[in-house]
Structure formats: structure tokens, C-alpha cells
Amino acid sequence: MPPETPENSVEPLERQSLVDRVTARLGEAILAGRYDRGATLPPERDLARALQVNRTSLKHALQRLEQLGFIATRHGIGSVVLDPTETAGARLLSYLVFRASGIDTAVLSDLIEARTLLGAFLTRLAAERRSDDDVKSLGRVLEDLGRVADEPDAVQRLELVFFRNIMRATKNQIFVTLASSMFAVYLGRAHVFRDAFTDRAGVQKALGRVLDAVQARDADAAERAAHDYLKKNGKALLDAAKRLG
Amino acid sequence: MPPETPENSVEPLERQSLVDRVTARLGEAILAGRYDRGATLPPERDLARALQVNRTSLKHALQRLEQLGFIATRHGIGSVVLDPTETAGARLLSYLVFRASGIDTAVLSDLIEARTLLGAFLTRLAAERRSDDDVKSLGRVLEDLGRVADEPDAVQRLELVFFRNIMRATKNQIFVTLASSMFAVYLGRAHVFRDAFTDRAGVQKALGRVLDAVQARDADAAERAAHDYLKKNGKALLDAAKRLG
């Protein structure tokens, strides 16, 4: 994690390589249903000519799309179009939220609801399973949160670290990993949600209640506290995105 | 989905392209910690020479690894090694379970626990939100399950379809997507878990209880029924994998 310097509050210019753009173009086309599921994409040579890129560059994009679960490429046959919502899994999330046409608020509100429900459920689990070390590291995050200036970026980052540590406290690697998938959506576009983290003191207080319940191994209280925070913050996230999207 | 013919019970030979192997090799090396986090990989020209592949093929593999969240490649700098457990998200799951050295049963049992807990939780949600169409499509899956012969592959496939429909009944796209990530782990290696699906009648009965509760909108019963099934089947999955792994 980078330190919280003023220049961090300015988003770096987004630079796209040719392969980035080809991947996005084809990915959008598939998501939009412009190719039938199970049909094959046009031959690479044709597709490259149509996109006016070299076949090698096109193939780089196809490698990515295959990894994403958008297509399955088979030697001698072609690239078969899959249904990303069936096969792509969590790696698809940020694609679904940040569409070429702007932010898809329907998907985003689903995402925020999922965050609220799963976050609360897993905080309950964390309260049951937490070790003393977990309590300590959560405490340290809250201390850091008390020390930083009222920088939304820093608050946002520490909130994410807090929940990552909650996931660790469940003692199940899979939850950490699934949570990362959801975190990744807003890590990539953190600035969109910046306005949801202007109230440092409020965040600190709410997470403090979560920590207290986890420390006390009070599963019900932990679930409630997490749910309260995530619900309220989720509304702020959605508002922030709507203002920008 | 392919029909349930006898030849489906034989797994096709796994054929790996050069790029597959390069990706696996480098991915394993990063997972094993053979490169420091934040360090750069060797220059592409050197790495290609070392692996005895063309630079283009190496780059295909790097495109995939970048998409997987293993590395971040920057023009003029190099490919920076990331910590996949932090950045890779759910797309990492099957990598974590199926290691070059064999199946990682610790991760697999975490995965199975996660499946049990989340599956039960989301079945509860599905019971609260299901539409009549959801009940119908779940019913159709169970009918199919009644019709197929005692083919473990078919049972396994239909069980997965059943739970995919449960996820759809939550009316939240994100849950469908997250579930796909977990399904993907065993879709890729279905034969490993085959032995957990030999008791067709048992599966049918257990899922029938889930459906009944969902239909009755009885959240508690639905959660319980799903938990019971997933717990028991999870044990069978782990046993099956251990016998083969």
C-alpha cells in the first residue's frame, strides 16, 4: 500500500494499450450478446483485419478473454463464445459494474447488497473463530485510522484492510479470496467511491463497535454491528457512484 | 451441457499447449514464492530464452498471468510480481486447490466448508425471495434427476444446476457469479469428485427437502436442509479427492 500523500488523491491518467482496447471491445461485444453463445468467433485472421490490429495482438487479447472465461479457444476449431455469467465467476465482477457505457448501478447495488449480507455473515463467523492475534491486528488498523488525517483515500484503504483482517479471522482462506474479488472491484476504481469515506470519525466508531463484539466473541452483536456499518456505508457508496456515473 | 452418454464417464486426455505450460510454470513459481513480491520478473527476452520459448509465446502466458492477478506488467519497467492471495481473487481458487504437487486438501476442505456455509446462507435467502418460476425450474431439475440413470456424472451436473438455480432465486447477480467461481473449481476436474455422486436417490431426496422448504418460503428449514446436504456431500467430496489426490 502506498503512503497517503496528497498526490494520491489525484487519480493517475488511465493509459490503455492496444491489447487493453481490443480485450475491452470484444469483451463488451460478448457481454452485450452480439455473439451467440456456443458460436465461434470469426477466424483470427479475419478478426484481426476487421479490428485493424496484428494477429499477434489480437491473440494476446484472446488469451486474456479465455482466462476471463469469455471464450474457449480450441486448436483447429476456433474460439467458442461462452456465457460469462455462467463461466467467468468473480473475475467478471468489475466488468459487470464498469461497463463501457458507464457504471451499471443495478449490478453495483447487487454488489453492495452482497457485501452487506456476506460481510455481516462472515463477521459473525470471525467473532466465533478469532484468535488473539486477529484482535490485535484489527486493533492496529483502528489505531491507524485514528492517526490519519481526514483523508478519504486513507480511510477507504484502512476500511478495506479492516475487513480483510476480519476475513482472515474466519480462518478460511476461501473467504479471504472471495472477499478479494469484491475488493478488487473498488480497488480498481477507488476514486469513484471516494465521497463515501469523508466521515472518518463515523467509520472509526462503527468499526470500533465491530471490533468490540468480535473481541467479546459475541457473534450476534458482531453480525449486527457489521451489518449496520455495511448497510449505511453501502448507501453512501451507491450515492457516490451515482453522482459520478 | 452434453448428454449423459457412457463415453462421458471417461475423462478426455488433457492436452496442454506450450502457453498452458509456461503459464503453469510461472504461476507455480510465483505461488511458491520463488519471486519476491514487488520484484520484477526477468526481462521477457531473458525469460523466453531460459524457458526456451519464443518471446511471443511467453508474452501470451504473461497476458494470462496478468489477467489472473499474478503480475502487473508495465511498459518500460517490467512485470512486477504481485501477491496472488491479495490480488487474484476467486479466479485463483482452482490454482490453489490443484497444485502441481497434487491436490491441496487443506485448501479443498476450506473450500468445502465455504460451500457449506455460504450455500446454506444463500439458500435461506433464496427461500425468502424465490419467485414461482424459481420453484418451477428447481422442480424441473429434480425431475431430470429422477429420470437419469445412476450416472454419477449426470448426478453431479444436475446438483450443480440445482444450486445455480438456488443462487438465481436470491435475485442477486453477484451471488450467482461468486458461486460460479466455486463451481468452476470442480467443473474443471469433475472426475476427481465423481465418487461423491454415486447415491443418486440420496441426493434427490436431500435436494427435495431443500426445494420443499424453499417452496414453503420457510427460511429456517431451507437453511437447515441445505446445510445438511452440503455438509454430508462435502465430506464425500473430500474423501473422493483424497483417494485420488
Add this chain to the structure above:
DNA sequence: GAGGCACAGTGGCTGAGCCACTCATTCACC
């Protein structure tokens, strides 16, 4: 009819080369 074979279409992979970006160094200028 069954099996073998040839061919067209498609992706896999290579080698060579030039372009574009980044960073550290150098050096001229104030």
C-alpha cells in the same frame, strides 16, 4: 458400408525487427 486419405480451414508457434516508454546519467546553463 467401412476405412483410409487428402484437403481446406483454423489456431499454435516462431524469429526478426522496429517503436515507445522509463529511468538514471550527463551536461549545459543559469
Add this chain to the structure above:
DNA sequence: GGTGAATGAGTGGCTCAGCCACTGTGCCTC
């Protein structure tokens, strides 16, 4: 001494042209 422009080495981005390998089809032979 500080500043900033120019340079050059190192690295990834992208292209081009071509051959190899796999798949499915349809013909041909027996």
C-alpha cells in the same frame, strides 16, 4: 549549487511473414 534538457541503456508494445499442427469433411478405395 541548483535546474532542467538531452542522452542512452534497458525494457515492454506491436508488427510482419511464415510455417506447423489440429480438426472436420468429403471423396475415394476396397
